[in-house]
Amino acid sequence: xxxxxxxxxxxxxxxxxxxxxxxxxxxxxxxxxxxxxxxxxxxxxxxxxxxxxxxxxxxxxxxxxxxxxxxxxxxxxxxxxxxxxxxxxxxxxxxxxxxxxxxxxxxxxxxxxxxxxxxxxxxxxxxxxxxxxxxxxxxxxxxxxxxxxxxxxxxxxxxxxxxxxxxxxxxxxxxxxxxxxxxxxxxxxxxxxxxxxxxxxxxxxxxxxxxxxxxxxxxxxxxxxxxxxxxxxxxxxxxxxxxxxxxxxxxxxxxxxxxxxxxxxxxxxxxxxxxxxxxxxxxxxxxxxxxxxxxxxxxxxxxxxxxxxxxxxxxxxxxxxxxxxxxxxxxxxxxxxxxxxxxxxxxxxxxxxxxxxxxxxxxxxxxxxxxxxxxxxxxxxxxxxxxxxxxxxxxxxxxxxxxxxxxxxxxxxxxxxxxxxxxxxxxx
Numbered sequence: 001x002x003x004x005x006x007x008x009x010x011x012x013x014x015x016x017x018x019x020x021x022x023x024x025x026x027x028x029x030x031x032x033x034x035x036x037x038x039x040x041x042x043x044x045x046x047x048x049x050x051x052x053x054x055x056x057x058x059x060x061x062x063x064x065x066x067x068x069x070x071x072x073x074x075x076x077x078x079x080x081x082x083x084x085x086x087x088x089x090x091x092x093x094x095x096x097x098x099x100x101x102x103x104x105x106x107x108x109x110x111x112x113x114x115x116x117x118x119x120x121x122x123x124x125x126x127x128x129x130x131x132x133x134x135x136x137x138x139x140x141x142x143x144x145x146x147x148x149x150x151x152x153x154x155x156x157x158x159x160x161x162x163x164x165x166x167x168x169x170x171x172x173x174x175x176x177x178x179x180x181x182x183x184x185x186x187x188x189x190x191x192x193x194x195x196x197x198x199x200x201x202x203x204x205x206x207x208x209x210x211x212x213x214x215x216x217x218x219x220x221x222x223x224x225x226x227x228x229x230x231x232x233x234x235x236x237x238x239x240x241x242x243x244x245x246x247x248x249x250x251x252x253x254x255x256x257x258x259x260x261x262x263x264x265x266x267x268x269x270x271x272x273x274x275x276x277x278x279x280x281x282x283x284x285x286x287x288x289x290x291x292x293x294x295x296x297x298x299x300x301x302x303x304x305x306x307x308x309x310x311x312x313x314x315x316x317x318x319x320x321x322x323x324x325x326x327x328x329x330x331x332x333x334x335x336x337x338x339x340x341x342x343x344x345x346x347x348x349x350x351x352x353x354x355x356x357x358x359x360x361x362x363x364x365x366x367x368x369x370x371x372x373x374x375x376x377x378x379x380x381x382x383x384x385x386x387x388x389x390x391x392x393x394x395x396x397x398x399x400x401x402x403x404x405x406x407x408x409x410x411x412x413x414x415x416x417x418x419x420x421x422x423x424x425x426x427x428x
Contacts, residue, residue, distance in 0.1 A: 022059065106135060214335070214387075217312070244281060316383060
């Protein structure tokens with residue numbers, strides 16, 4: 001029996017946890033580079049774990065030409081930066097440096113007791129987690145965040161390194177607990193990786209409701225009285241990394257086609273994010289003019305409070321991703337009272353309630369998206385109603401509850417044992 005247990009087999013209290021987020025830091029600004037929903041997830045989960053009295057050490061990698069250093073993320077949460085690998089190393093290159101990073105993490109606890117549990121995020125961190133679990137004899141909880149086989153299935157042009165597929169197979173078989181964001185991800189872990197349902201826990205992420213809420217200020221490109229202006233363009237917002245996986249090119253190509261369907265319609269899109277990864281998209285060539293009935297602009301990533309004001313200023317938030325294990329942007333937008341137009345994939349099946357808080361688009365094509373945008377342009381009243389319902393729907397996304405469930409998993413890593421707490425394991 002692994003750690004976090006008393007000698008007579010009862011779960012013991014969890015006082016300290018090692019959280020591995022090696023390829024990206026929870027301190028990074030989401031929307032560019034490798035920073036996105038996972039960064040928000042790690043940051044918020046760790047903050048809320050600390051509120052339950054857990055001391056959290058987060059370990060992340062920095063290039064070898066930077067010094068090791070620690071930064072307090074919040075009271076009780078420290079982010080430790082470990083040098084490894086050259087500055088140009090990508091996240092897929094980091095597997096080669098996992099042994100070095102694992103040794104550095106182990107040295108951190110050389111003069112102190114080992115943590116009571118390890119929680120690794122993404123496959124690179126999972127490899128380190130497996131090694132540390134063996135060294136410390138403590139439970140390993142792993143969160144995949146994205147699944148290589150799902151990405152390859154949903155996007156024929158996607159490419160993933162064999163090392164990632166092998167690592168995800170190992171983690172599905174060897175981690176003590178796998179957390180899934182939605183029942184869809186649970187089923188994908190079972191069907192594509194052969195993971196036992198008895199080791200998968202569905203833990204929906206939360207939304208920071210002090211920031212993402214419907215009653216805050218709103219912002220758009222021009223100051224006016226917003227949604228009440230007659231004849232105003234339909235305001236469409238995209239927020240995320242500018243990469244093929246997130247589908248911003250689908251949105252822009254749809255805008256090129258929407259006037260063929262709706263000749264009298266007016267559409268105004270804002271895309272917030274930075275280029276990410278090797279598959280740089282040339283979005284500039286897809287941008288419509290800055291004047292006329294259909295316009296689009298690119299903006300840099302921004303802090304959460306500012307992003308929330310843009311969500312509130314939009315009529316609809318577009319999530320044209322090829323795959324999403326959850327879809328945090330969709331949850332945050334709905335918390336701001338803005339409906340979501342999203343591809344019918346992955347976690348978006350659960351985050352967006354079709355016809356109630358937004359619409360699902362069936363078919364990841366510009367033509368399908370153009371049809372959907374034209375339909376929304378003709379039904380502004382429905383958007384307003386969906387927005388009000390979205391704000392209520394988003395109440396279910398609670399970081400405090402997510403942290404409470406994860407803490408229970410640290411204490412009793414046998415998912416079936418949590419039935420006594422009213423927790424339902426992942427079954428078909």
